[in-house]
Amino acid sequence: MNRIPTPSLIAYLIGVAILSCLGTPAAFAATVTATITDDAGRPLADAVVMLAPEPGTPMPAPERSRIATATIDQTDEVFVPPVVVIRSGGTVVFRNSDGIRHHVYSFAPVRRFEMVQAPGETSEPVRFDKPGAVAIGCNIHDHMIAHVFVTDAPWAIVTDAQGRAILPELPAGQFVATVWHARLRPRSEPVTRQIALTAANASLAVSLSVLPPRRPRGHDY
Amino acid sequence: MRRIFILLAVLCAAVRPVAAQDITINGLADFRLIAPPSDTSHLEGGYGKFRWGDGRGSPVIPDLAALALRVAATVTPDLRIVAQFRYDPKQKTALDMLEAYVRYRPVSTSNWRWSVRGGAFFPPVSLENSGVGWTPEWTLTPSAINSWVGEELRVIGAEGTLEWRGEVDRFEFVAAAFGVNDGAGESIDDYGWTLNDRAIGLFDHIRTPNPGGPPTYNYQFRQLDHAVGWYAGVNWERPDLGRISFLRYDNGADPSAHDDYEFGWRTSFWSLGWSTEIGPVTILAQGLTGTTSIAPSPSFVSRTDFWSYFVLAGIERGTWRFAVRFDQFATSETSPSPPPRSDEHGIAGTAAATWSPLKWLSLTGEVAAIDSARSQRALIGKAPHTTAVQAQLALRLRF
């Protein structure tokens, strides 16, 4: 007996075909290796590389995001790491590994907060709802500076000392890559690149025009 | 001087209840080998413009340049006490205090932040001296401007700062009222500009040239009148521009006031500084112009104008740090006293290289040369014009 495809089976096959065309994380897992350099071609550490899908590329559910939380430690009067990236609505935990108090605070319009941290203390998660760059300081030690970059992009990562960042398990599709750095020139436009992902791994090379690293000014103690 | 002891007692009393874990202590031990110039240093009563120089032409001498401690105590998160001490047997007291102050700075999550500090501290003039013991960051020897600030100026009073922190620009407005610095200005009249990294301690006094006579001293930290000194300034900082600092200073001394030790040296100046990074190079530039005068009697009014500027370029490469600096300076005196007067002009070049193989250890070599002319050198039987070189090798240990 010839089997006649039922309407439901046809719908199922069409659905599979459409999903295959759009791509799913399981079906097409690509890895993007980003290399960020400065004008002179030197590796740029602590740059934030973000990938957001163009319409038509599936978004992962926010709870699957790898950038829901981050931790910033304080050791030898330095914030470590100096830059973290989290998704809007994500949280940052501040830890004080020093033997002295710190007074962590932000006066950034997108998230203002302050808290004194005793030696050895780990904070409650601090939630950041709005996207943007948040400069974090210590009101006792002005030379301590960190940045929390809050993004709506589902994928983001901070470059290492070699200026490299690896974003794994991306679906195929059209993406917009945005790169941010704390030393971008004031009021400069965000640096973006279009990137098309297939099943294969891809690389992204971006050179940023950044200001020279700032030295601490005057005495602060 | 009694006021300073009272201040010290108050500070000690305030420090006592502080929990031990909230005190940060940084130390510096600085050992030097010096090839001094032949002129006798101004610190030894001569007209020599460097810190070292005994007039005997010693080829190379070892010396302890500094044993300094900086103690910073966080009493509450808003209240901080900072004190700097230095041991140096050549001071009037072997252990002296460079500064000691209390800073109150409540946290602010708005664009504005204010703070006040009170005690004894350096006026916010130097772009160079950020290290323990008020040592400069790039060289062993600070510029002529900041050598003078270290030798003569200390704010014994209170300072308020209001900051506005924008997205790009940042402004700091600062103003202070102070006293007990009525002798400031005498040294620049007595021996002019110098290159000297030994900032004066609060209990110390400075030798002044007295050719052929017994040692005489300047007493910077005296209050001879009821007038209050002040300064006011603004700092503007933005990432692509660096930091521009502008300050007007007036010690407010009554030029007709005097006691057995000191005249009231009315000293005022304008200072403009700029620090920035251009590529990997740090640039510091500063200019200062001012005047100091005494009028012990209506018929005797002496006024000395002084100005100087410097430009420093520094670069850091791995464990190495290099800096070069050019200074130019001058003074001119209008006085009824017979010549030679306090007239001088000169230029100076300084080059320093620092190797820091470990966080707590560094080696610095520095060569500084001054080409200057001072008419008062005639008083020691020397021609006004002279060229002097001071070379140093420093071994510095920090904790």
Ligand SMILES: [Cu+2]
């Ligand atoms: Cu801190």
